[in-house]
Amino acid sequence: MSAVPVVSLRGIVTRFGSNVVHDGLSMDIEAGEIVALVGGSGSGKTALLRHIIGLTQPAGGTVRLFGEGLREGSVHDRIARQRRFGVLFQQGALFSAFDVGENIAFPLKELGVATEGELRDLVALKLAMVEMEPEHAALMPAELSGGMVKRVALARALALEPELLLLDEPTAGLDPDRSAAFVRLIRSLHRELGLTVVLVTHDVDTLAALATRVAVLAERRIVSFAPLEETLKNDHPFIQRFFLGEHGRSALARRDGNH
Numbered sequence: 001m002s003a004v005p006v007v008s009l010r011g012i013v014t015r016f017g018s019n020v021v022h023d024g025l026s027m028d029i030e031a032g033e034i035v036a037l038v039g040g041s042g043s044g045k046t047a048l049l050r051h052i053i054g055l056t057q058p059a060g061g062t063v064r065l066f067g068e069g070l071r072e073g074s075v076h077d078r079i080a081r082q083r084r085f086g087v088l089f090q091q092g093a094l095f096s097a098f099d100v101g102e103n104i105a106f107p108l109k110e111l112g113v114a115t116e117g118e119l120r121d122l123v124a125l126k127l128a129m130v131e132m133e134p135e136h137a138a139l140m141p142a143e144l145s146g147g148m149v150k151r152v153a154l155a156r157a158l159a160l161e162p163e164l165l166l167l168d169e170p171t172a173g174l175d176p177d178r179s180a181a182f183v184r185l186i187r188s189l190h191r192e193l194g195l196t197v198v199l200v201t202h203d204v205d206t207l208a209a210l211a212t213r214v215a216v217l218a219e220r221r222i223v224s225f226a227p228l229e230e231t232l233k234n235d236h237p238f239i240q241r242f243f244l245g246e247h248g249r250s251a252l253a254r255r256d257g258n259h
């Protein structure tokens, strides 16, 4: 296959003082995949997402997005590249002083891509994509349920019609019903928009429902990168604990029951 990976990480080294978080980490993510990134607390999952989108630069190694180095090209090229991905951070991270519509419009305004009238239409369109109503645009973040906060944050991540969506713990803090609804939403958006998705999650239910491949971050690198069935056969201690502990077992049993 000659297609260029959407994300290509080579020999990534990340250090915070004497804390070496990644040491020679490499991984390629192909177009259309949903990759679940798992690893212990503090293993560097969020730090890796931050490198992928260029918020931080690793101490060593290279990050390529859509076949281009993150620092490559003119300012114009970099802005164009930024429009090709959307991010949903761990806490949903809406701006509390802005209403829902302003939150969703924020990336569009920042890049100056629409007039006020177009913005209103685009906000309504993005709300519909996450199964919310145009009236919800006037609500303030404090008035939203946890599931709605995630939906609005997702609508904002989709604002610029990205090809790549990065989700950091998208279902954390949601009850099982809301979590399942969010998973269905991501699955249908993935299908309809042809997105590539990178998903950090501790939740085996979410992962089992979505991931085309599971990347396991342990010992400062990716120790396994394979479909779930194959991952489960790996006897790495972290993998065994993560999937075959009590929570993992019951999630996998639920998945088998749903098939």
Ligand SMILES: Nc1ncnc2c1ncn2[C@@H]1O[C@H](COP(=O)(O)OP(=O)(O)OP(=O)(O)O)[C@@H](O)[C@H]1O
Pocket (backbone or CB within 6 Å): 016, 019, 021, 039, 040, 041, 042, 043, 044, 045, 046, 047, 048
């Ligand atoms: N800006 C920073 N300054 C210093 N240390 C940092 C910084 N960001 C992350 N770290 C450290 O790097 C390590 C990896 O952090 P990171 O947040 O990427 O882990 P994670 O795998 O996402 O964890 P969790 O699952 O708990 O969210 C941790 O030891 C963390 O303390």
